[in-house]
Every structure is written in C-alpha cells, then in structure tokens.
Amino acid sequence: xxxxxxxxxxxxxxxxxxxxxxxxxxxxxxxxxxxxxxxxxxxxxxxxxxxxxxxxxxxxxxxxxxxxxxxxxxxxxxxxxxxxxxxxxxxxxxxxxxxxxxxxxxxxxxxxxxxxxxxxxxxxxxxxxxxxxxxxxxxxxxxxxxxxxxxxxxxxxxxxxxxxxxxxxxxxxxxxxxxxxxxxxxxxxxxxxxxxxxxxxxxxxxxxxxxxxxxxxxxxxxxxxxxxxxxxxxxxxxxxxxxxxxxxxxxxxxxxxxxxxxxxxxxxxxxxxxxxxxxxxxxxxxxxxxxxxxxxxxxxxxxxxxxxxxxxxxxxxxxxxxxxxxxxxxxxxxxxxxxxxxxxxxxxxxxxxxxxxxxxxxxxxxxxxxxxxxxxxxxxxxxxxxxxxxxxxxxxxxxxxxxxxxxxxxxxxxxxxxxxxxxxxxxxxxxxxxxxxx
Amino acid sequence: xxxxxxxxxxxxxxxxxxxxxxxxxxxxxxxxxxxxxxxxxxxxxxxxxxxxxxxxxxxxxxxxxxxxxxxxxxxxxxxxxxxxxxxxxxxxxxxxxxxxxxxxxxxxxxxxxxxxxxxxxxxxxxxxxxxxxxxxxxxxxxxxxxxxxxxxxxxxxxxxxxxxxxxxxxxxxxxxxxxxxxxxxxxxxxxxxxxxxxxxxxxxxxxxxxxxxxxxxxxxxxxxxxxxxxxxxxxxxxxxxxxxxxxxxxxxxxxxxxxxxxxxxxxxxxxxxxxxxxxxxxxxxxxxxxxxxxxxxxxxxxxxxxxxxxxxxxxxxxxxxxxxxxxxxxxxxxxxxxxxxxxxxxxxxxxxxxxxxxxxxxxxxxxxxxxxxxxxxxxxxxxxxxxxxxxxxxxxxxxxxxxxxxxxxxxxxxxxxxxxxxxxxxxxxxxxxxxxxx
Numbered sequence: 015x016x017x018x019x020x021x022x023x024x025x026x027x028x029x030x031x032x033x034x035x036x037x038x039x040x041x042x043x044x045x046x047x048x049x050x051x052x053x054x055x056x057x058x059x060x061x062x063x064x065x066x067x068x069x070x071x072x073x074x075x076x077x078x079x080x081x082x083x084x085x086x087x088x089x090x091x092x093x094x095x096x097x098x099x100x101x102x103x104x105x106x107x108x109x110x111x112x113x114x115x116x117x118x119x120x121x122x123x124x125x126x127x128x129x130x131x132x133x134x135x136x137x138x139x140x141x142x143x144x145x146x147x148x149x150x151x152x153x154x155x156x157x158x159x160x161x162x163x164x165x166x167x168x169x170x171x172x173x174x175x176x177x178x179x180x181x182x183x184x185x186x187x188x189x190x191x192x193x194x195x196x197x198x199x200x201x202x203x204x205x206x207x208x209x210x211x212x213x214x215x216x217x218x219x220x221x222x223x224x225x226x227x228x229x230x231x232x233x234x235x236x237x238x239x240x241x242x243x244x245x246x247x248x249x250x251x252x253x254x255x256x257x258x259x260x261x262x263x264x265x266x267x268x269x270x271x272x273x274x275x276x277x278x279x280x281x282x283x284x285x286x287x288x289x290x291x292x293x294x295x296x297x298x299x300x301x302x303x304x305x306x307x308x309x310x311x312x313x314x315x316x317x318x319x320x321x322x323x324x325x326x327x328x329x330x331x332x333x334x335x336x337x338x339x340x341x342x343x344x345x346x347x348x349x350x351x352x353x354x355x356x357x358x359x360x361x362x363x364x365x366x367x368x369x370x371x372x373x374x375x376x377x378x379x380x381x382x383x384x385x386x387x388x389x390x391x392x393x394x395x396x397x398x399x400x401x402x403x404x405x406x407x408x409x410x411x412x413x414x415x416x417x418x419x420x421x422x423x424x425x426x427x428x429x430x431x432x433x434x435x436x437x438x439x440x441x442x443x444x445x446x447x448x449x450x451x452x
Numbered sequence: 453x454x455x456x457x458x459x460x461x462x463x464x465x466x467x468x469x470x471x472x473x474x475x476x477x478x479x480x481x482x483x484x485x486x487x488x489x490x491x492x493x494x495x496x497x498x499x500x501x502x503x504x505x506x507x508x509x510x511x512x513x514x515x516x517x518x519x520x521x522x523x524x525x526x527x528x529x530x531x532x533x534x535x536x537x538x539x540x541x542x543x544x545x546x547x548x549x550x551x552x553x554x555x556x557x558x559x560x561x562x563x564x565x566x567x568x569x570x571x572x573x574x575x576x577x578x579x580x581x582x583x584x585x586x587x588x589x590x591x592x593x594x595x596x597x598x599x600x601x602x603x604x605x606x607x608x609x610x611x612x613x614x615x616x617x618x619x620x621x622x623x624x625x626x627x628x629x630x631x632x633x634x635x636x637x638x639x640x641x642x643x644x645x646x647x648x649x650x651x652x653x654x655x656x657x658x659x660x661x662x663x664x665x666x667x668x669x670x671x672x673x674x675x676x677x678x679x680x681x682x683x684x685x686x687x688x689x690x691x692x693x694x695x696x697x698x699x700x701x702x703x704x705x706x707x708x709x710x711x712x713x714x715x716x717x718x719x720x721x722x723x724x725x726x727x728x729x730x731x732x733x734x735x736x737x738x739x740x741x742x743x744x745x746x747x748x749x750x751x752x753x754x755x756x757x758x759x760x761x762x763x764x765x766x767x768x769x770x771x772x773x774x775x776x777x778x779x780x781x782x783x784x785x786x787x788x789x790x791x792x793x794x795x796x797x798x799x800x801x802x803x804x805x806x807x808x809x810x811x812x813x814x815x816x817x818x819x820x821x822x823x824x825x826x827x828x829x830x831x832x833x834x835x836x837x838x839x840x841x842x843x844x845x846x847x848x849x850x851x852x853x854x855x856x857x858x859x860x861x862x863x864x865x866x867x868x869x870x871x872x873x874x875x876x877x878x879x880x881x882x883x884x885x886x887x888x889x890x
Binding site: 193195197199204205206207209210211212213214215216217218219220222223225226227228229230232233269273274275276277278279280281286289290293295297298299300301302303304305306309310311312313314315316318319320321323325348349350358359394395396397 | 724731736738753758
C-alpha cells in the first residue's frame with residue numbers, strides 16, 4: 015500500500031502535477047474510508063485538496079486531531095537518484111522514494127494504526143479528526159484559512175502531527191519546542207543615484223559600506239545579537255532544560271561533515287545544541303549593493319539591501335522583534351543615510367508544548383515502551399507554523415511525533431524510510447491514541 | 453568645422469559605429485593635413501584607428517606631443533536630449549552635441565591653434581607629434597600597446613593632453629595630480645554549500661555576516677582606511693599644497709545638489725576637496741551574498757563577495773596596496789572562513805606633475821594672461837591612465853589642459869561646449885606652444 019501511495023508524484027509546487035495531487039488526495043480519502051472512517055470529505059476551495067475525516071465514537075471521549083500532509087518536494091536533480099523517485103525501491107530494509115520519510119510513510123501509519131485499533135477494540139478510544147493537507151511543502155497557504163473558517167468543525171482536545179523526526183534510529187525523542195520567526199528587509203540609500211568613485215569616493219557615504227556597518231552592528235564580538243532589547247522576552251533555559259539538552263549526543267565531527275563547515279560559531283556561553291534549539295538568532299539571509307559583474311567598476315553605490323530573519327524562542331514576539339530592529343536601524347544610521355525596514359510576511363511565534371501536557375507525557379510513555387529507553391528531549395531551530403496555527407485557532411497543544419530520521423535525505427535525492435520504522439510508527443500511534451483515551 | 457566633426461557619431465563602444473569611427477579618424481587626419489602637418493598616418497592594428505601626425509620643423513627645437521581622442525560616449529537615453537546628440541545645435545552661445553565638450557571641441561582647437569601659429573610665424577616654435585586615439589571612452593585598450601611599440605617614434609620632451617576640465621567658466625585651473633588605482637575582488641566561503649538557517653543558523657558562520665564584518669573592518673570610526681600600512685607611502689600634503697586647495701572655492705550646497713547627497717563623509721581631519729583630490733580612499737564598489745529575490749528565504753549563505761577599488765596618491769604603489777589588502781583579509785578572517793583576494797586588471801600609479809615643471813609653469817602663465825587672474829591649482833580624484841603611460845613609456849610629464857566644464861554634461865544628455873571656450877582654447881594652445889618653444 016505504501017509503495018502504491020509513493021508512486022503518485024504529488025509534487026505540490028509544480029502545476030503539471032495538479033492531477034496527481036487530486037489523485038493522491040483521493041487515495042488518502044479512499045484509504046480512510048477503507049479503514050472505517052465514516053465521514054471523509056475533500057475540500058478544494060483553498061488550493062490542493064484538504065482531506066478531512068471524522069470518526070466520532072462517543073460524546074464523552076476526548077477528540078484528537080491527527081495532522082499530516084500528502085504532498086512531497088520536487089525530485090530534481092533526477093540524475094542523483096539511484097532509483098527513480100516515484101518508483102519506490104526496497105534496499106537494505108529501507109524504502110527509497112520521494113516522500114517516503116516526508117511524510118507518506120508516517121501519514122499511512124496513522125491510518126493503519128486507527129484501522130488496527132478499531133478492529134482490535136471494536137471501537138476507538140477517542141474521537142478522531144483527520145486533517146491531511148496537500149500544501150505543506152509550499153508553506154500551507156490554504157490550510158490556515160481553512161482552519162480559521164472551520165474552527166468549530168475542527169474543535170478538539172489535542173493534536174498529533176505525524177510530520178516529525180526522531181533524533182536517530184536508536185534514539186527516540188520528544189520534540190518540545192520550535193522556534194518562531196520574524197523576517198524583514200532593510201533598504202538603505204545614501205545618494206539620489208550611483209556616483210563615480212573617482213569623483214566622489216572620498217566625500218560621500220557609500221551604501222555598500224553603510225550596509226556592511228549596519229549588518230555588522232547586529233552582533234557583538236561574543237556572537238550575541240546586539241539589537242537592544244532582543245533578549246528581554248527570552249525565557250532563560252532552566253538547569254533542567256540545559257541538562258536535557260546536554261543529554262542529547264552531539265558529534266562535532268559528524269556535524270562538520272554534514273554541514274560542510276570547518277568550525278562552529280555562534281553565541282558565547284551556550285553549547286551548539288543550545289544555540290541551535292533554544293537560543294534566538296538573527297540570520298542575515300542576503301546582502302547586496304552596487305556592482306556584481308565581471309571585472310571592476312568604479313562606482314560608489316547609492317543603494318544597499320539586506321534580508322534578515324530572526325529565529326525566536328519563548329516568549330519573544332515577532333512584531334516586537336521587528337519594532338526593535340527598526341529602532342536599531344534608526345539609531346545606527348549616520349547622517350546622510352536613509353534606511354527603511356520592510357516587514358515580511360511569514361512571521362510566527364515560537365511554540366513550546368507545556369512539559370506537563372498529558373499528551374506529551376503519554377507520548378513519552380509510548381516511546382519508553384517501544385524502545386525500552388528514556389526518550390531524548392529535543393527541539394528544532396526551524397519553525398513548524400502549523401502547531402502555532404492549531405494553538406491560536408483551536409486553542410490546543412500539538413504533539414509532533416514521526417519517524418523521519420536526520421539523515422533520511424528529505425528534500426534531497428534518495429530519500430528513504432525504514433520498513434521497521436513503518437511498523438514502529440503504527441504501534442506508536444495506536445498506543446498513543448489508547449493512552450489519550452485512558 | 454566643429455559642427456561637421458560633431459555630426460559624425462563616433463561612439464567607440466558600439467560596433468554599429470565602426471564605420472563612423474573610421475570616418476571620424478579620416479576627418480581628423482584630413483584636418484591635420486589641411487593645417488599643414490606634413491606626415492599624417494592612420495594606425496588600425498590595435499582597434500579603432502589611431503591618428504598620428506608629425507611636424508618636425510628643426511632639430512634643435514623641443515618636441516611636444518599633443519594628445520586627444522575623437523571617440524565619444526554613447527548618447528542614450530536619447531529621449532532626454534532637447535536636440536539630437538549628433539545634430540549639433542547652438543543655443544545661448546553654447547554648442548549642444550555629444551562629444552562637444554569631451555572632447556571634439558578641444559581636439560579641433562589644438563589643430564586650429566597649430567595652423568594659426570604656423571600661418572602667423574611662418575614656421576612652428578616646436579616640433580610636434582599629434583596622437584589622437586579613438587578608444588579613450590572604452591579604456592584605451594589599443595593605445596598602451598601602440599605607445600609601447602612606438603617609443604622612439606613618439607619620443608618627445610613634454611606632452612599636452614587636451615582632454616581636460618577647467619574648474620569653472622571664470623575659474624581657470626591647473627591640474628597637478630591624478631590618483632592611481634588598485635582593484636580587487638574578495639571571495640569568501642564559510643561552508644560547502646548554503647545551509648538552512650533554521651537547522652544551522654545558530655552554530656555556523658554566515659558568509660553574509662562575515663563579508664559585512666570584513667568590509668566594515670576596512671575603515672575606522674574616523675573614516676580612515678584601517679588596512680595596516682595603507683598610508684605608509686602617502687606623501688603628506690605640505691602647508692603650501694593645503695593652502696592651494698583651500699584657495700579653491702567649494703560650495704557644499706551646490707555639491708550636495710550635484711551629487712544628490714544630504715551629508716558629507718570621509719576621512720576626518722581633511723577638507724572635502726583634500727579628501728577628493730589628495731587623500732587615498734578604499735571604495736567598496738559592490739557587495740553581495742545569499743538571497744536577493746522577493747520575499748524571505750531562510751538560508752545561511754556560504755559564499756560572499758566584495759569588490760574594492762582603492763584610489764591612490766603619491767607614492768602609493770598599486771601592487772603594494774593589494775599586498776596589504778591581502779594581508780588585512782587574512783588577518784581578519786576568523787577560523788572556518790576562507791577568503792581570497794583576486795587582483796583585477798586596471799591598476800595604475802598615481803601621477804603628479806612636478807610643480808617646477810616648465811610646461812606646467814608655462815601653462816600657468818598662459819592662463820594668467822588669458823583670464824587676468826591667478827589659476828587655481830586642482831587635482832582629480834579619478835585616474836587618467838594615459839598620463840601614467842606617457843610617464844612610464846616615454847619618460848615625459850604631461851600638462852593636462854582643456855575647456856570642459858564641471859557641469860558640461862559630459863557622458864550625459866545635452867552635453868555642451870561654450871563657443872567662447874572654443875576661442876579661448878585655440879588662443880591658449882597657441883600661446884602654450886609658443887612658450888614651450890621659447
């Protein structure tokens with residue numbers, strides 16, 4: 015079944031796969047129906063179809079929303095695939111295919127788990143809402159509107175996102191935090207137009223130099239963000255949290271190789287994993303000014319630009335952070351330089367699931383049972399906007415749990431998913447639903 | 453005659469004007485012959501024709517080389533011209549046409565002056581070599597080779613470049629210094645490839661940040677170049693030189709308007725004109741790294757680049773300056789950052805004509821006589837490579853004297869040349885040749 019699902023090239027970003035997207039959505043809907051889900055509908059008002067299933071078993075039972083996505087990333091560069099991306103192939107107990115790990119394997123595991131549970135128990139331990147979208151890989155543009163419009167229909171007690179990653183094959187992990195984001199572009203001007211550097215170089219401001227100074231002013235010598243007030247809302251790591259992170263193995267040599275770097279850098283006073291997972295950053299994503307062509311051009315640039323995204327941790331607020339950046343830029347602009355901060359869409363708040371959340375604790379118990387070891391407590395440096403949408407629109411917490419691995423090659427050639435993890439995932443989702451019903 | 457010369461669209465950079473270039477060269481050659489120059493040849497081995505004329509009158513007399521160029525800049529944007537660029541039009545005692553001021557008016561004035569002098573005196577006060585090129589506006593690629601190959605043929609005692617600018621209509625000036633140039637590109641790398649800022653932003657070096665820090669390190673808070681050793685070879689301005697520069701009127705308000713800026717900047721401790729004319733600079737002509745498109749992209753860039761040109765003053769040497777920059781970059785690169793300095797062609801030494809040079813003094817006398825006032829002593833912040841070529845290849849000094857004005861719109865729409873300056877230029881060149889023969 016999973017191989018069949020993986021054969022549908024449901025690439026959401028490419029318009030030539032529009033019909034494949036419908037086919038994949040219908041495949042998921044049919045599979046839900048075969049599993050016994052009584053209400054299954056496709057909603058296409060907001061883009062690629064959203065598959066919505068509902069299995070209400072009893073009024074007194076808690077309602078759990080299961081989230082996943084059936085769309086996949088594009089498969090290029092094709093020549094780097096050992097076997098074709100949409101012809102799933104089994105080698106060494108792994109399924110190689112685009113979307114195997116991100117996340118058709120996990121999605122199908124949620125359905126199979128529910129089916130098995132219903133067959134086993136004759137009923138379900140919880141009421142279920144299945145919400146599978148087809149636009150995760152393009153930023154879920156339709157889902158947020160859909161959730162906002164269907165808050166009552168999606169009302170639930172807790173959400174499970176199967177779009178998750180384990181720390182390793184033998185390292186089960188519980189994700190407890192994701193960072194938020196604030197994005198902006200700085201546009202700077204020093205003169206009405208570019209000037210000849212021979213005629214003006216010594217007397218006027220140079221936009222390329224000014225943007226360099228401004229960008230350099232964003233960090234101090236210790237790698238801390240030097241924007242005044244940037245850390246004011248940051249909840250300091252507790253000793254317990256630092257111990258949890260310290261318990262997660264981090265091999266510098268492997269990291270160097272994976273990231274293609276020769277040295278670490280970042281905020282002084284914190285370990286690499288603390289910096290990655292639990293400390294906010296200001297990242298310069300782009301900088302440009304003046305002449306970029308071949309050879310030399312004696313121009314004094316009049317305009318310059320920089321793109322900045324900040325990764326935020328609790329309790330930082332993206333709007334407040336952009337206010338602080340705006341003030342920083344104003345304070346650091348010398349006379350004769352005009353700079354504006356353009357705020358970009360795509361901001362999100364950080365999210366951390368409360369550590370005493372029952373569903374999180376249940377997930378920990380499930381992992382402990384399956385692996386016979388204590389799960390690691392992990393976070394991600396990236397953002398998972400959907401959990402923040404569920405929190406804001408549905409007022410529920412989300413347990414993110416899935417069996418992608420850090421080296422599963424998601425978004426890259428030769429993506430793989432372990433057959434063993436397909437089995438573990440099914441057992442885990444079933445056990446988690448049972449625990450949530452208890 | 454000048455209007456006829458200006459009607460030839462001799463745009464050196466555009467291949468569709470190739471035949472016009474030949475026509476203009478032949479026009480100049482014919483005009484030299486009509487003036488009585490006995491030997492006139494066209495040389496096309498190195499690109500657009502070089503017009504070489506020779507009028508040897510007596511072995512005992514000094515030989516003067518007169519330099520000019522008959523090519524012009526492109527005329528676009530055409531829609532901004534009030535009258536067509538190659539249909540010279542007289543308005544308010546000015547000739548409006550592309551090339552009027554830069555420099556067909558001055559070139560023709562040199563020929564007319566020689567013709568008049570010969571008619572008046574029956575002979576010439578000096579031996580003359582006329583060297584008119586057609587590639588000045590594209591960097592004189594052919595001329596340097598031509599001069600190197602023809603050093604004996606071009607042997608002379610002094611050169612006059614008619615490709616000059618006066619400080620103002622009522623402000624005659626003597627150019628005594630031009631800056632040299634050293635150009636390079638810095639290429640910087642922090643990782644094997646671009647990284648996801650959510651997965652790596654807090655732990656790896658960011659090439660955009662590193663290039664910003666590096667570029668910012670090129671200057672100190674006082675606007676001085678912070679590259680170690682940069683000023684070691686700089687000849688300090690004497691009190692006399694500072695007084696000369698201070699005597700040149702500089703109107704900040706007009707400068708602001710012309711340059712389109714709202715404030716001055718640059719090296720502390722020097723006046724704007726001192727910084728422009730007599731202090732070396734390090735100009736950032738371009739900087740780029742990472743994402744420059746619409747919206748936000750959460751990338752940690754792995755590569756970054758900056759283009760730098762330094763304007764040099766005596767006795768700085770471009771090769772030495774690039775050595776110093778290479779060392780500066782090496783010293784300022786933190787672990788994990790690889791940076792290389794690529795040296796660019798187009799370097800040149802600064803040039804200053806000795807203040808006791810007889811030709812310079814003669815030019816001063818000529819201006820004094822024509823304007824009845826003391827000429828200002830000026831310099832330029834740009835480079836005039838040809839004077840350095842004459843110095844190096846022919847071992848002669850060059851007096852640069854011509855009647856373009858700072859607001860003549862050279863290289864821009866509605867370029868103009870004053871009819872009165874066409875007359876003044878003729879008188880001046882004739883007087884200067886007489887003085888050089890005396």
